[in-house]
Amino acid sequence: MSEPPFDDLYRELILDHYRRPRNYGPLPAPTVQAEGVNPVCGDEIHLDLQVRDGTIGQIGFWGQGCSISQASASMLTDRLKGRTLEDAEEVAGKVRAMLVEGAPPDRSLGDLEALEGVAKLPVRVKCALLAWNVLLEALRQAKAAAREVQHG
Ligand code: ZN
Secondary structure (H helix, E strand, O other): OOOOHHHHHHHHHHHHHHHOOEEEEOOOOOOEEEEEEEEEOOEEEEEEEEEEEEEEEEEEEEOOOOOOHHHHHHHHHHOOOEHHHHHHHHHHHHHHHHHHOOOOHHHHHHHHHHHHOOOOOHHHHHHHHHHHHHHHHHHHHHHHHHHHHHHO
């Protein structure tokens, strides 16, 4: 009996996103911008969001660093483009639970489950989490801006 090659599959998925990053590059007119670094590994992620009516219409990232940090950001943009801010927050929460608390991956995460497969070492978890921490900062900004409009 041999284990199914899930790890290989996940590694391929990560490498594919690393080599061909989705939604790469700054947006022409972002409404929210956030960035973050993981000094342990030297990873750097910038995130641009264009939010309209509580929905992420456009999303772009750029940065540098290890394959896990960049692939994680690419997968994030792939997953969250066109989603609402609430959806984005929910997905980020599930990814964090999986990576930080070791929660079993939620079935709704789909391809994002690959991050668990390659981020088993604590030092790698920081790489995988970076983009999601940057996203949470961007979501905080987007919500603050929405509140300002409401109360303005
Ligand atoms: Zn890294």
